[in-house]
Amino acid sequence: MSAAEPTLARGLHRRSFLRGAGLGTALGAGALTGAFAAAGAAADTDPSGRAIAFHGPHQAGITTPPQAAASFVSFSVLAPDRAALKQLFAVLTDRVRVLTAGGPVPATDLASPPTDSATLGPVIPADGLTVTVGVGASLFDHRYGLADRKPAKLTAMPAFPDDDLAGSTELHGDLSLQICADSRDTVMHALRDLTRHTRGLLQAAWKVDGFHAAPRPSGTPRNQLGFKDGIANPDTASQATADALVWTHGNANGEPAWVEGGSYQVIRIIRMLVEFWDRVSQHEQEQMIGRRRDSGAPLTGTKETDLPDYQGDQLGLIIPNTAHIRLANPRTPDSADSQILRRGYTYERGLDLAGNLDVGLIFCCYQQDVERQFAAVQQRLAGEPLVDYISPTGGGYFFALPGVSSPTDTFGAALLA
Numbered sequence: 371m372s373a374a375e376p377t378l379a380r381g382l383h384r385r386s387f388l389r390g391a392g393l394g395t396a397l398g399a400g401a402l403t404g405a406f407a408a409a410g411a412a413a414d415t416d417p418s419g420r421a422i423a424f425h426g427p428h429q430a431g432i433t434t435p436p437q438a439a440a441s442f443v444s445f446s447v448l449a450p451d452r453a454a455l456k457q458l459f460a461v462l463t464d465r466v467r468v469l470t471a472g473g474p475v476p477a478t479d480l481a482s483p484p485t486d487s488a489t490l491g492p493v494i495p496a497d498g499l500t501v502t503v504g505v506g507a508s509l510f511d512h513r514y515g516l517a518d519r520k521p522a523k524l525t526a527m528p529a530f531p532d533d534d535l536a537g538s539t540e541l542h543g544d545l546s547l548q549i550c551a552d553s554r555d556t557v558m559h560a561l562r563d564l565t566r567h568t569r570g571l572l573q574a575a576w577k578v579d580g581f582h583a584a585p586r587p588s589g590t591p592r593n594q595l596g597f598k599d600g601i602a603n604p605d606t607a608s609q610a611t612a613d614a615l616v617w618t619h620g621n622a623n624g625e626p627a628w629v630e631g632g633s634y635q636v637i638r639i640i641r642m643l644v645e646f647w648d649r650v651s652q653h654e655q656e657q658m659i660g661r662r663r664d665s666g667a668p669l670t671g672t673k674e675t676d677l678p679d680y681q682g683d684q685l686g687l688i689i690p691n692t693a694h695i696r697l698a699n700p701r702t703p704d705s706a707d708s709q710i711l712r713r714g715y716t717y718e719r720g721l722d723l724a725g726n727l728d729v730g731l732i733f734c735c736y737q738q739d740v741e742r743q744f745a746a747v748q749q750r751l752a753g754e755p756l757v758d759y760i761s762p763t764g765g766g767y768f769f770a771l772p773g774v775s776s777p778t779d780t781f782g783a784a785l786l787a
């Protein structure tokens with residue numbers, strides 16, 4: 371009996387299987403696997419969606435405009451030693467390279483577990499997939515002898531005023547994956563593939579899924595407070611701006627050489643207390659944010675793209691001095707180098723025990739220096755009126771590794787050299 375026979379007997383009647391595959395009954399089971407895969411690929415050759423380049427000096431998923439769906443997943447690294455850690459990065463590199471390019475799933479011997487979950491069919495669509503790999507401060511402990519290579523500003527995320535982190539199971543991690551794509555099932559498919567191939571080397575610790583809403587009606591999408599969110603961001607199309615605010619540079623700012631082209635990533639899971647928010651007048655909501663709810667325009671302007679005019683409103687009579695946007699980015703010469711690149715997603719995950727919605731923002735930002743940028747902004751926001759309507763419950767600081775430069779390069783090659 372061929373090795374493929376038991377599988378057929380268990381799951382499927384042999385004759386109907388062959389008919390379904392369009393192959394007739396003449397083929398032996400041995401020939402079947404490859405022929406079936408080829409027939410499947412021919413029947414569904416739509417590698418739908420765009421492929422986002424994987425190779426480059428920086429990882430994709432940082433300055434890439436946010437795709438519709440995302441998962442942020444934090445892992446413990448189980449690799450027993452440095453050689454195994456190297457192996458982990460090599461496997462991750464290979465799989466992310468394959469998944470982000472898309473293409474037909476290789477044929478499987480029917481007696482073995484299939485190489486792919488098949489949740490996307492026989493041809494994996496590229497579908498705008500990006501997988502951004504970050505490392506946490508704990509990876510630089512005693513286990514792998516990397517203490518002297520830790521990015522200079524990488525620490526465990528501290529608790530900030532008004533945080534609600536006690537008892538949180540969604541904090542920190544050795545390694546993080548930010549998986550984003552144009553559809554939800556592509557994100558899930560990538561995660562299953564990556565966890566499967568790294569089994570024994572990585573263990574998922576926590577995960578939060580998000581979506582990036584469609585623009586309503588146009589311009590920047592809205593968050594669950596009903597305000598357009600993500601309007602004001604540094605213009606990373608400018609290389610000079612990205613180099614000054616987003617990318618880390620080796621042997622500068624106290625950094626080790628290997629960090630060239632990386633970026634610090636901050637993830638904050640921030641619940642929005644929408645039941646309370648919905649009982650606040652629109653005027654008060656707009657005073658808290660500093661922008662109009664309908665158009666997203668700053669209160670000193672008429673369009674979302676208008677810059678807030680703080681010079682002409684020094685007393686804060688139009689945009690209060692306590693407004694979120696004014697505190698977050700006062701747009702003074704002193705605050706210029708604390709700007710962050712925000713890349714947040716909305717999360718929505720059912721109800722709490724009291725029946726209130728558990729919705730909010732997966733706040734995610736990238737920067738060159740987490741102290742100078744995110745922490746400075748967060749400190750300015752401490753005590754802002756908005757804090758009564760939000761509750762940060764988890765997250766972490768990670769360092770997004772430099773990009774994989776070529777087909778022979780791997781994640782973390784310079785770190786582990």
Ligand code: HEM
Pocket residue numbers: 593595597598599600601602603638640641642659661694695696698699710730731733744747748751760
């Ligand atoms: C659930 C929590 C939060 C909500 C609901 C929220 C909401 C908003 C909204 C509606 C805007 C205006 C639109 C825009 O420019 O994108 C904004 C801007 C901004 N937010 Fe937040 N935000 C939250 C948390 C944070 C956090 C934790 C930080 C950083 C520590 C932050 C930093 C910023 C910055 C830098 C801007 C742009 C200000 C500017 O350049 O004018 N936000 N936020």
